[in-house]
Amino acid sequence: MRDVAHLAGVSTATVSRVLNNHQHISEDTRSKVISAIEQLDYQLNRVARRLRMERTQILGLIISDIANPFFTSVVRGIEDVAYENEYSLLLCNSDEHPAKEELYIRVLMGEKVAGVIISPTDENSTAAKALIESRIPVVAMDRRLCHLDVDTVIVDNVQGAYDAVAHLIRLGHCRIALIGGPVQITTARERQEGYEKALRNYGLPVDETLVRVGDFKQDSGSCTAGELLALDDPPTAIFAANNLMTLGALNAIHEKGLNIPRDVAIVGFDDMPWAPSLDPPLTTISQPTYDMGRTTADLLLKKIADNNRENVEIKLHPTLIVRRSCGLRVGKEVQTVVVQR
Amino acid sequence: MRDVAHLAGVSTATVSRVLNNHQHISEDTRSKVISAIEQLDYQLNRVARRLRMERTQILGLIISDIANPFFTSVVRGIEDVAYENEYSLLLCNSDEHPAKEELYIRVLMGEKVAGVIISPTDENSTAAKALIESRIPVVAMDRRLCHLDVDTVIVDNVQGAYDAVAHLIRLGHCRIALIGGPVQITTARERQEGYEKALRNYGLPVDETLVRVGDFKQDSGSCTAGELLALDDPPTAIFAANNLMTLGALNAIHEKGLNIPRDVAIVGFDDMPWAPSLDPPLTTISQPTYDMGRTTADLLLKKIADNNRENVEIKLHPTLIVRRSCGLRVGKEVQTVVVQR
DNA sequence: ATGAAAGCGCTAACAG
DNA sequence: CTGTTAGCGCTTTCAT
Numbered sequence: 130m131r132d133v134a135h136l137a138g139v140s141t142a143t144v145s146r147v148l149n150n151h152q153h154i155s156e157d158t159r160s161k162v163i164s165a166i167e168q169l170d171y172q173l174n175r176v177a178r179r180l181r182m183e184r185t186q187i188l189g190l191i192i193s194d195i196a197n198p199f200f201t202s203v204v205r206g207i208e209d210v211a212y213e214n215e216y217s218l219l220l221c222n223s224d225e226h227p228a229k230e231e232l233y234i235r236v237l238m239g240e241k242v243a244g245v246i247i248s249p250t251d252e253n254s255t256a257a258k259a260l261i262e263s264r265i266p267v268v269a270m271d272r273r274l275c276h277l278d279v280d281t282v283i284v285d286n287v288q289g290a291y292d293a294v295a296h297l298i299r300l301g302h303c304r305i306a307l308i309g310g311p312v313q314i315t316t317a318r319e320r321q322e323g324y325e326k327a328l329r330n331y332g333l334p335v336d337e338t339l340v341r342v343g344d345f346k347q348d349s350g351s352c353t354a355g356e357l358l359a360l361d362d363p364p365t366a367i368f369a370a371n372n373l374m375t376l377g378a379l380n381a382i383h384e385k386g387l388n389i390p391r392d393v394a395i396v397g398f399d400d401m402p403w404a405p406s407l408d409p410p411l412t413t414i415s416q417p418t419y420d421m422g423r424t425t426a427d428l429l430l431k432k433i434a435d436n437n438r439e440n441v442e443i444k445l446h447p448t449l450i451v452r453r454s455c456g457l458r459v460g461k462e463v464q465t466v467v468v469q470r
Numbered sequence: 471m472r473d474v475a476h477l478a479g480v481s482t483a484t485v486s487r488v489l490n491n492h493q494h495i496s497e498d499t500r501s502k503v504i505s506a507i508e509q510l511d512y513q514l515n516r517v518a519r520r521l522r523m524e525r526t527q528i529l530g531l532i533i534s535d536i537a538n539p540f541f542t543s544v545v546r547g548i549e550d551v552a553y554e555n556e557y558s559l560l561l562c563n564s565d566e567h568p569a570k571e572e573l574y575i576r577v578l579m580g581e582k583v584a585g586v587i588i589s590p591t592d593e594n595s596t597a598a599k600a601l602i603e604s605r606i607p608v609v610a611m612d613r614r615l616c617h618l619d620v621d622t623v624i625v626d627n628v629q630g631a632y633d634a635v636a637h638l639i640r641l642g643h644c645r646i647a648l649i650g651g652p653v654q655i656t657t658a659r660e661r662q663e664g665y666e667k668a669l670r671n672y673g674l675p676v677d678e679t680l681v682r683v684g685d686f687k688q689d690s691g692s693c694t695a696g697e698l699l700a701l702d703d704p705p706t707a708i709f710a711a712n713n714l715m716t717l718g719a720l721n722a723i724h725e726k727g728l729n730i731p732r733d734v735a736i737v738g739f740d741d742m743p744w745a746p747s748l749d750p751p752l753t754t755i756s757q758p759t760y761d762m763g764r765t766t767a768d769l770l771l772k773k774i775a776d777n778n779r780e781n782v783e784i785k786l787h788p789t790l791i792v793r794r795s796c797g798l799r800v801g802k803e804v805q806t807v808v809v810q811r
Numbered sequence: 812a813t814g815a816a817a818g819c820g821c822t823a824a825c826a827g
Numbered sequence: 828c829t830g831t832t833a834g835c836g837c838t839t840t841c842a843t
Contacts, residue, residue, distance in 0.1 A: 130836065140814045145838055153812055175580040177836035179517045180819050187560075187581075195549060201542050208536065208563045212570065217577050219528075220561035222549045229553065236558050239516035240528075259511075347743060379747045402688060403742075406720045408749035471820065481830045486822055494828055518820035521835050 130171070137165035148173060179241060188216050188429065189237035189245035191230060193272075194345070195222040199372055199399050199418055200248070203270065206422020207246060214430055216243070223250050225311075225344070231256035238263060244429045248272050251313045266432035270425045273315040280432055281442040282425040286316055289414040289447035290323025290368065291330075293396040296412070296449055297366045298331045300457050302394060306339040306364035308353045308374050317345070320370040320398060339364050343374045350377020358385060358393065366394035366455070372401055372413075379407065390456030400450055410452035417445050471512065478506035489514060520582060527557050529770065530578035530586035532571060534613075535686070536563040540713055540740050540759055541589070544611065547763020548587060555771060557584070564591050566652075566685070572597035579604060585770045589613050592654045607773035611766045614656040621773055622783040623766040627657055630755040630788035631664025631709065632671075634737040637753070637790055638707045639672045641798050643735060647680040647698045647705035649691060649715050658686070661711040661739060680705050684715045691718020699726060699734065707735035707796070713742055713754075720748065731797030741791055751793035758786050 134141045139158055146154055147162040165171075179185050188211055192200045204220070211218055219242060221233035227250050234256040237245050244266035249257050252275040261267050261279055268280040297305050307324045310317030325335050341357060343349030350369060354377065357364055369375035375397030379389075387393055389409055397404075400415035424443055432438055475482045480499055487495055488503040506512075520526050529552055533541045545561070552559055560583060562574035568591050575597040578586050585607035590598050593616040602608050602620055609621040638646050648665045651658030666676050682698060684690030691710060695718065698705055710716035716738030723730060730736055730750055738745075741756035765784055773779055 141836085142815080142838080143813060146813085149838080155812060158812080172576065172580055174521075174582070174836050175577070176517060176520045176582050177819090178838075180515075180521050180821090180835090181837045181839085183819075190561075195542055196539075196546050198537075198539060198542075201536055201539075205537050205563070208561075212563075217574070217581075218561050220531075220549075220559050222546070222553075233558070235513065236516070239514050240558075241515065241517050373743075376744050376747060379744075383747060401744075402714075403717050403720075403744055403748065406717060406724060406749060407744065407747050408751075410749075482820085483822075483831080484829060487829085490822080496828060499829080515820050518835090519822075521819090521837090522821045522823085524835075 130174075132169055133162065133165045133171050136169065137161045183241060185241055185243045186216050187219055187240065187242045188426070189219045189221065189233075189240070189242040191221045191223050191233050191237070191245065191247040193223050193225050193230075193248050193250055194373075195220075195224075197345075197373055198401055199416070200271075202418035203422040203425070206419040206424075207426040208422075210423050210426035210430070216430075225250050227251050227254060227256075230254060234260050238265065244268075244433045246270050246425055246429055247274075249274050252276075252315050253313070264436065266429055266436060268425055268429045268432065270421070271316060275315065278440050280428050280440045282421060282428060282445070283316075283442070284416050284421065284445045284447050286319035286447075287323040287326065289398060289416070289449075290320040290370070291327045292323075292447070292449045293368050293398065293414050294324050294327035295331070296451070297368065297394060297396060297455060298327065298333065300366075300394070300455050302366040302455075303333055304336070304339065304362070304364045305333075305366045305368060306357045307341065308350060308357075308367060308369040308378060309340065309342050310345045310370050310374075311342070314345070317370060324368060324370075343370075343377075345371050345373060347373045347377040347380075350374030350379075351381040352377075354378035354381040355385075358382070358387070364393065366390075366396070369395065369397050372397060372399040375399075375411070375413075379411075383408070389454050394455040396455060398447075404450075405452065407454075409454050412452045412454045413450050414447045415450045416447050421445055471515075473510055474503065474506045474512050477510065478502045524582065526582055526584045528560055528581065528583045529557050529767070530560045530562065530574075530581070530583040532562045532564050532574050532578070532586065532588040534564050534566050534571075534589045534591055535714075536561075538686075538714055539742055540757070541612075543759035544763040544766070547760040547765075548767040549763075551764050551767035551771070557771075566591050568592050568595060568597075571595060575601050579606065585609075585774045587611050587766055587770055588615075590615050593617075593656050594654070605777065607770055607777060609766055609770045609773065611762070612657060616656065619781050621769050621781045623762060623769060623786070624657075624783070625757050625762065625786045625788050627660035627788075628664040628667065630739060630757070630790075631661040631711070632668045633664075633788070633790045634709050634739065634755050635665050635668035636672070637792070638709065638735060638737060638796060639668065639674065641707075641735070641796050643707040643796075644674055645677070645680065645703070645705045646674075646707045646709060648682065649694045649698075649708060649710040649719060650681065650683050651686045651711050651715075652683070655686070658711060665709060665711075684711075684718075686712050686714060688714045688718040688721075691715030691720075692722040693718075695719035695722040696726075699723070699728065705734065707737070710736065710738050713738060713740040716740075716752070716754075720752075724749070730795050735796040737796060739788075745791075746793065748795075750795050753793045753795045754791050755788045756791045757788050762786055 223230035564571035
């Protein structure tokens with residue numbers, strides 16, 4: 130910057146003013162500075178700027194599983210908004226480990242990011258509490274941070290799960306299993322709530338032997354599905370509470386040589402681009418993932434613009450997409466219902 | 471930090487030394503400093519440290535499509551290595567746009583990251599050239615940066631494509647279409663090379679009407695597959711040069727009500743966790759994605775440790791995974807070959 | 812409209 | 828073993 134100032138015959142202060150588009154700069158010096166910048170191919174040192182300004186163009190992002198297409202789709206939405214507003218993303222993958230999450234929160238605070246988006250591993254995360262209390266703008270995404278006053282963007286999980294299970298019931302299923310998620314994740318609890326609500330609403334009992342807890346990863350889907358299918362009186366349908374576990378369950382069912390939906394029906398939570406090409410085309414609860422990312426980033430940017438803004442909760446709506454993994458159960462017979470691919 | 475020094479009754483320099491694990495610090499003062507840090511819940515300002523040290527614990531990462539599971543799996547490998555070595559990741563999504571890539575390269579340079587991993591949108595990227603010339607450690611991943619001396623981690627694309635097409639030929643196919651990728655991406659060209667090499671090796675002609683160019687995204691897979699299938703003399707098999715286009719092709723084939731492999735066979739490049747659950751289970755060329763990420767990050771770290779290290783190219787090996795999407799063609803008849811799910 | 816100078820929080824050279 | 832001090836590159840008063 131000194132060199133630029135020198136070449137343009139001005140002070141570094143003036144160069145800085147040009148760089149930051151201040152008013153009260155004569156057109157003449159402005160163009161001199163700009164040409165000097167180009168001549169020297171000068172690159173602003175953003176680290177120094179940050180130290181001075183205490184304000185960055187960087188957003189921190191702590192997600193719980195980068196390998197999960199749900200999150201990458203959300204990230205894509207966030208990234209697009211960030212790009213449009215000239216922000217960059219510092220991406221952290223907590224991998225569902227509270228310890229990793231805590232470390233990353235400390236890193237982000239130390240990096241003085243402008244704000245952070247987090248899908249917490251645990252609703253009671255103490256690190257998240259510290260983060261919020263430090264007055265850095267935060268928005269919780271996909272999962273709630275209970276007992277904390279914080280902007281939140283989620284999906285109506287109760288409704289989604291309800292719709293999935295109600296769909297199964299209307300098709301004639303009455304032994305419906307749940308492959309749920311970790312209890313410390315609000316999303317998992319809410320989906321279980323929707324599952325139970327649907328059963329109750331239709332006068333069906335909640336059978337504890339049909340309720341399994343996975344960890345939202347693929348393997349746990351295979352394992353729990355395997356257990357369920359090995360039961361003396363196995364379920365006729367499975368509701369899997371996230372995309373990866375659905376995939377695991379699907380694999381397990383196929384490996385047993387069972388037919389979907391004849392032997393067992395399945396509904397997944399969260400649609401994926403390949404759901405229509407699965408065997409059979411998978412009925413799912415679709416979440417507006419990309420929109421969720423955009424909405425979250427928009428909200429964070431608003432909070433950054435005005436840190437005294439009141440916190441809000443934005444609830445997005447999932448929709449049931451009927452394909453062919455459920456069938457129609459009439460007595461002991463199962464018919465395939467073709468609705469859409 | 472001043473407060474910590476004050477509370478511990480030492481100078482800031484001493485605090486800094488404790489923080490950086492210098493030798494020649496008495497146990498006594500060390501513990502005093504540490505307790506002061508804890509008491510005040512002091513967080514190091516990493517921005518100031520960076521400005522001073524000109525060295526970060528941040529790695530820049532420019533990938534071309536965050537929504538592509540191939541890249542997220544690679545990112546996971548990178549992230550794991552980064553975490554183990556106390557680095558964080560600044561993630562940028564170029565979305566295959568050279569302009570976005572260039573902007574991000576400038577941002578990363580301005581952020582003074584310790585090194586960058588890039589899957590370039592174009593082998594002749596001028597921004598990448600500038601980056602490398604600035605002496606920041608760089609490693610090119612998945613795609614080559616031609617004419618540039620740079621560490622590179624790739625997969626043997628020629629071999630992979632060759633294996634895919636040879637597999638099809640051995641199964642009796644002789645009209646094999648290619649859904650290729652953008653020519654400015656080396657990966658795409660190499661896969662086309664493997665395709666042609668296999669045809670030539672088996673004495674088959676390269677029919678230009680069967681060679682289509684997509685953009686590595688799902689839609690282009692559907693479109694080109696649709697065109698191919700609408701031909702007067704359609705191909706009996708399709709080799710799709712990446713995962714997303716394979717998915718698109720699959721959807722197009724299903725929508726036409728065609729059966730795989732009876733009406734048309736298909737092999738994809740890059741395996742995915744749901745490939746076994748597709749209809750039919752998909753035969754693919756599997757790439758060691760996670761390893762690729764780890765290898766890339768390891769290489770970058772080595773380069774950061776010694777910037778004068780000679781550049782290397784690491785070539786990883788893809789493997790053919792035979793499932794059920796190809797069948798066995800005998801004259802006009804196609805038999806289903808069941809090898810593994 | 813522009814320049815001089817202070818200072819963001821840290822580390823490292825030097826001194827003691 | 829520890830303190831003093833300079834300075835990383837930028838932005839921003841305060842002058843002029």
